[in-house]
Amino acid sequence: MTTITGRCLCGDIGYALDGPFLSMLHCHCSMCRKHHGSAFQTEVAAPASAFRWQQGVDGLASYTSSPGFERTFCPRCGSTMPPSEEGGDVIFVPAGNLEGDPQIAPRMHIFAGSKAPWHTITDDLPQHETCPPGYDAPRIDRPVPPATRQQIPVAAAVCAEPSAFGSAAVPGPCATATVPGAA
Ligand SMILES: [Zn+2]
Numbered sequence: 001m002t003t004i005t006g007r008c009l010c011g012d013i014g015y016a017l018d019g020p021f022l023s024m025l026h027c028h029c030s031m032c033r034k035h036h037g038s039a040f041q042t043e044v045a046a047p048a049s050a051f052r053w054q055q056g057v058d059g060l061a062s063y064t065s066s067p068g069f070e071r072t073f074c075p076r077c078g079s080t081m082p083p084s085e086e087g088g089d090v091i092f093v094p095a096g097n098l099e100g101d102p103q104i105a106p107r108m109h110i111f112a113g114s115k116a117p118w119h120t121i122t123d124d125l126p127q128h129e130t131c132p133p134g135y136d137a138p139r140i141d142r143p144v145p146p147a148t149r150q151q152i153p154v155a156a157a158v159c160a161e162p163s164a165f166g167s168a169a170v171p172g173p174c175a176t177a178t179v180p181g182a183a
């Protein structure tokens, strides 16, 4: 069994994850892009039972980016981190945290319909406009600062429950956003 560790930039917060992993994907939704400060975010999906914190979990900071969905980060260095609480059968961890080779490669793009206009996807992986087929994601409202509300495209998309990828029994990991007042 492959066990890999993940750590934030400053090293205060760390965890371990046992393989084999379920999937690896790139999410292009607007909220992941902002949270990670990048063209897209890459996550590894694994059974929740394969994950354990090693240090620093009590110091995790979080931001509720949409109802019921917290984005966690290290308050000292700002690195994005896995969710602090159990959210279902599957856990998603930011691939950029991982040390060493997780022995899995990206398998798909999700929310490709929301990708940054300046970014071109150049690989041959499947591209899903929003969530992969078979995932009934709830519609959720993306938080929008009032001053910029009118400039946000209605088609912007966000991730919602990080609970389900690879398990048909639970809701999907993502949701399509609707923007209040942007009709
Ligand atoms: Zn840190």
Ligand SMILES: [Zn+2]
Binding pocket: 027, 028, 029, 030, 031, 032, 033, 111, 158, 159
């Ligand atoms: Zn996302």
